[in-house]
Amino acid sequence: MADRQLYRLHASICQTLANAKRLEIIDQLRSGEMPVTVLAEALEISQANLSQHLAVMRQNGIVATRREGLNVYYRLSNPKITQACDLMRQVLLEHLEAGAELARAEKRKEPRP
Template identity: 35%
Template sequence: MSVPLYEAKAELFRLLGHPVRIRVLELLQDGPMPVRELLASIEVEPTGLSQHLAVLRRSGMVTAQREGATVVYALAGGRVAGLLRAARELLTEKLTGQSELLSELLEDNAGSGTS
């Protein structure tokens, strides 16, 4: 029996629900990176990073290629970068709305003489 689409989507978002995984994906948008560079860019223990990379690899979000003693990770495709862009756009819209609301509140407080 197959999983309903909404459950598959929920599983995808659960997979992306950790800041380290999001940061790894963001870093890989600039191109493939060896593990040592990822470690230098993310404050996480090597074993923790290894576990997150394994989750991303199993899910098909990233690929891993061995180059000698070094393992280099890359995004599995352009759709992952597109998903990250969409998230950035949604957050920009949300924060813009909050900024506008804050401005209105500050104007109301200044006009009423209250703080």
């Protein structure tokens, strides 16, 4: 199969989303573009670190930029990114809920005090 390479690229897209700070960046950009400074304040991380994360996201086509004077405005490059994130969040929540349900079931098995 020649699409082993495609799987690799697909994995690197996922890898780009596999970081809490980067997911937070995506959430911040949901409402529209914003300059790096504003992002840095919202995320509470260093400018250098934020810039690194943004570089990874740029390289993988997750965000796009527009410069205006000193500021560089970042935006999500594709609405499908938020859709994918939403779906994964739902998978997570359903998994957590299933775990909680299991825990409750176990609880019910315990002998009365």
